[in-house]
Amino acid sequence: MNTNFQSYNQQQSWLFPPSIEELIADDHPVRIVNGIVEQLDLSLLVEEYSKEGKPSYHPKMMLKVMVYAYMDNTYSSRKIEKAMRENINFMWLAAQQVADHNTIARFRSKKLKTIFKDIFKQVVLLLAEEGLVTLKEVFTDGTKIESIAGRYTFVWGNSIKTRKEKMAEQLEAMWKYAQSIADEEDDDPTPPDFKKIDKEKVAETARKIEKIIRKNPKASTKSKAKLRYIQKNFPQNLDKYEKQQEILAERGSYSKTDPDATFMRMKDDHMQNGQLKPGYNVQVSSESQFVIHYTLHQTTNDLNTLKPHLNTFEYLYEFLPEQLTADAGYGSEENYEFLEQKKINTYVKYNTFDKEQGILKSKRKKKNEDFNRDKLYYNQEQDHYICPMGQTMEKIGERKRKTKSGYAQTSSIYSAQNCQDCQLRGACFKAKGNRIVERNHKLEAYKEKAKRNLLSEIGELKRKQRTADVEPVFAHIKSNRNFKRFTHKGIEKAELEFGLHALAHNIRKKCA
Known part of the structure; x- marks a missing residue:
């Protein structure tokens, strides 16, 4: 029997028990977190706390624990609480205090919400002081990260627009039907404008239609059912669509379970x-x-x-x-x-x-690519284009438009003089009339x-x-x-x- 083992005795007493400090390596990342947070000005974070009531855990301790938790891939407040009880690194940062998961969640979602950018800035400036960054040159890019919202809880702006248009069509059809069976007394030569409908317009139009249908024995049962459906559903649906459009604002969609997404x-x-x-x-x-x-x-x-x-x-x-x-x-x-x-x-x-x-090469050359506007010669001094047949394309006007952000753009419009008998017309362009090209001079200058x-x-x-x-x-x-x-x-x-x-x-x- 092999007895060459190290001594193992769980009941062994310590003459000088080791401290947590001694059990953490000098170069461990938890010490870096501790050192950085100690250098921060946390006055804005302290102001988030009330001076009355039961004493709170120190915000410096909570911040150290939160930052190290994210470094350790521990994001759940319950798992952070568990780590504060069992993980020696968390125990050292928290001085063996243990905050419950509700306190941790409130600290993250409420205390840090308005002041975290200031903490982030201070850390970046500390990196700059150490010469790790200069803040003079940056590389910017974007990525999309999924929300916790349900994946199939979508609301589409185009769908709302389509539904409102269909409602307007149904209301207009009912109006026309009512006018077709109306007597001279109820005949209305000026129909409502159905391009834009709201609750008031629906209620007023439905009231007029109902008046005609009730007194006219020719009215069909089907038309009466349609009218009841309009009166019951259209107002509340319009209410719902208006609220959805308020949430959408300039967006094309949002999630019902996370309207910001x-x-x-x-x-x-x-x-x-x-x-x-x-x-x-x-x-x-x-x-x-x-x-x-x-x-x-x-x-x-x-x-x-x-x-x-x-x-x-x-x-x-x-x-x-x-x-x-x-x-x-x-x-x-x-x-x-x-x-x-x-x-x-x-x-x-x-x-x-x-x-x-030539960095991005298309799999095949697009048809008529040689006749693209960018391939045409532009005379900057005389402000005109020369078409592939040598025709001068003179400026005939300007087009102004605004982007989604409200930025105003101006483009110049140039037209050829005579494309009717041109031998290259089929390859150059296929629209009716003479060829027209558009050029945004300001954008072209920026691109150059x-x-x-x-x-x-x-x-x-x-x-x-x-x-x-x-x-x-x-x-x-x-x-x-x-x-x-x-x-x-x-x-x-x-x-x-x-x-x-x-x-x-x-x-x-x-x-x-």
């Missing part, structure tokens, strides 16, 4: 087929793979997120970065103008940049400037750095840390949740 097409979903899911568009600005700033948005694309993202950056830090690099999802006239006004050196692609440089910046030596470097800077942040948070779905409803709580992940990411990277 918008349905977005994700790259991966639970069925692996890219279907629409409720979620948020997370925008991140990074430097050296540290998260410098983050915001959450309800829009499905990145185009209209850059301005609010940078505005909150400026509000938080009281300055803006000197350089910004982003992909083609942000290349618009409005964004280029905004960045120019803010005097930010820009390395932002426009939508056709990769194709122009962006192209020069992107093709410069520093521009090529920035393009390479972007893919190696901000995208790994998303990969680390979503894939390595398995954060692919929010656990809290509402955009404010979701933003706080992502902020905790971003802060944990920054401290974890500092530890590395």
Whole structure:
């Protein structure tokens, strides 16, 4: 029998019992968390607490525990409570105090809600003091993260519009039917306007129809049933649709179980087929793979997120970065103008940049691509185009439009003089009349400037750095840390949740 074992005695007494401090390695990440939080000014967090009533757990202790929990992939308040009882690292941070899960949940959702961005900013500034970041150049990109809302609880703006149109059609049909059987006394030569209907219009029209149907023996039973259905359902349905449209605002959809979430097409979903899911568009600005700033948005694309993202950056830090690099999802006239006004050196692609440089190659050449507007010669001095047959295309007017964000754009319209007998007409274009092309001179100027910046030596470097800077942040948070779905409803709580992940990411990277 082998008796070559180390001594094992659970009843062995300690002459000098070890302290928790001695059991934690000097270079353990929990010590980094403790050291960083100790340097923060938590006066705003302290103000969230009442001076009356039962003494609360110290906010410094609660913040240390919360930040380390997210570094440890422990997000549930019940699991954090369990860790405070059993995990030596949590026990050391909390000085062996144990907060119950309700206290932990309230601290996260209520105490941190309004002041967390200030804590995040202080940590980023500490990283800057250590020379890990400069805050002068950032790489910006977005990713979509699923909401905790039910996946099939959608409300679509277009569906509401269609239903209201069908209601208007049914009401108009009933009105026409009533007028067809009405006598001279009830005949109304001026029908109501059914393009826009509301509860009052439905009630008034239904009352008039009912008056005609009741006194006319020719009225069918089917028409009476339709009228009863209109009177019973239309007003309450219109009420419901109006409330839904208020929630939608400028969006095209929302979730019934998380009205702040918008349905977005994700790259991966639970069925692996890219279907629409409720979620948020997370925008991140990074430097050296540290998260410098983050915001959450309800829009499905990145185009209209850059301005609010940078505005909150400026509000938080009281300055803006000197350089910004982003992909083609942000290349618009409005964004280029905004960045120019803010005097930010820009390395932002426009939508056709990769194709122009041969980076993005289409599988097959599009038909008539050689006759595309961008292939036509434009005479800047005389402000006209030359068509493939050598015809001058003179300017005939301007077109003004506004984007969803309210930004005004102006385009010039150019028309060929005579395309009727042109031999290239079939290949050039197929519409009736003479060919017309549209050009936004302001946008073209911005695109030309962006192209020069992107093709410069520093521009090529920035393009390479972007893919190696901000995208790994998303990969680390979503894939390595398995954060692919929010656990809290509402955009404010979701933003706080992502902020905790971003802060944990920054401290974890500092530890590395």
